[in-house]
Amino acid sequence: MHREEEFNRLCGLFDLCGKNQAMFIRKLLILKCTLAAIALAGCGKVDPPPFRLNMTNVVAKQIAPENQLAIANILDAMFGTPNEPFAMPETGLNPAFLKMAAGPVWSDEAGGKHGLYRRHCAHCHGISGDGHGPTAALLNPYPRDYRPGIFKFKGTFSAAQPTENDLKRVVHDGIPGTAMPSFAILPPDEQEALVEYVKYLSIRGMTEKALEDYVGENVNPGDKFDPATNAELRTLIVEQLLKPIVDSWQGAKDQVMAPKT
């Protein structure tokens, strides 16, 4: 009998068998249950990675959970998700470059590379650009957190944002002495897409902080904070929170330090 042969083979293989078949089945059941438990305990199905809030600031500003969610929703509305980035026209960001850089890593039949940020950057700089990617803990100096909008290795005055060329140079040359490699091997448009995406994450992070600061200062727990139904709030977010940030990036080229002649 085929089943019995199989049964005996298994008995020998795993040394699991008792005196009778019932005992063996019971043992097999236990093994199966245990394996099932381990399998179920695995980290679950893989969702597309979301943007995460800057919890350091959220805690510092004592923002209530419902307002945290409101902030996450506003940021999603203004900037989209890591898979589907979105740029309001007010940001001046190039949506085509963002699309190139964002999303999961894959290659098309023509050899086109997709998900550039996650391919080259995210493992150190993090999905949200918080400098907290999986490999960040191994690096010294640690990777840049883009969210405060503060960058080293730039040609502008200390409080000013870097220019586009400053960021391009870092992507192209890397930073010797750190884990930041050169990406000179990438085609120029891919490098430009990455620079645009870094700007996007930075503007997003600065907007997040501005929102959190505003909520922390003006919105009490339980207060309604929903720009979908409040036009005044929408104007405030765009004009008073987002616009100064975008201006600081677009005005960076006027803040370049020139040596005195």
Added chain:
Amino acid sequence: MSNRTIFTASLPLAALAAMLLAGCNQRVDLGPVADVASAKAIREAFASKQAAGGEKAAAKPTGTGWATLRGQFVFDGTPPEMPPYSVTKEAEVCAPGGKAPLQEMLVVDSGTKGIKNVVVFLRDASRVHESAAPKKEPVVFDQKECKFLTHVAGVTVGEIVSIKNSDPVGHNTNVVGTGFNPTVPAGGAVPYPVQKEVSVPNQVKCGIHPWMTAYMLQRKNGYYAVTDAQGNFEIPNVPAGEPLEFQVWHESGAAPASGLIGATPDAKDVKWTNRGRIELTLQPDEKKEIKVVVPAKAFHG
């Protein structure tokens, strides 16, 4: 083999599974993830803002003339004693005579019980008097014996602060949150141009002497004051005839964002909020004097 043996044998496996289960679910609070439907509604509202732009909030009433707010902050209770800083290096400079300087988390005058270093500032100014414009001459912010000589400073956007070092050792002055973080050589000074308004004073720290700490409030106009050793402050020439909102701040304030909540029993027209803000309206040329009584529980620590 008995049932018991099987049970015992499978225990380690079950334990392993349990550990795996616990391991995977153990995570810090990463905060909420956006809700797709709500985000979509907000994005559509943003896109249609041209249509909704017509509606405007009722304009705030504006008055004419100018007034002065002054007063005193008084501690109600037994003031705490300040411990000395733990000076861990360069003691010959930083703790002369072996005596480290005292901390300044909460400094109360022994005679008047006035509270030093309380910040009061006007939140939104509809108009600004010429006396509240930024100062032309540099504002000096000095450090000596590894201590910031001004523990709480108020500066105006557009001013140039001269960050001085009167010590024979180098300092590294970091105005936290601004990106300004230069080394100030012994006996030297570095200019700090004030560029951005803040709603909570920035901490000022030294990268070399970690116990050194101070605070700097940066405002667009001069409508701010820091209480002196007796707890007195004065903000002259604020807009009169319109509702004003002042923020009261102290580094040890227990309200959100270190706001300080006091009481003004003598001034019934002064309204306090739970963020340590006072609301009041002043008449033209009025010189309003308030006495703020602050209970010990308004401070944390």
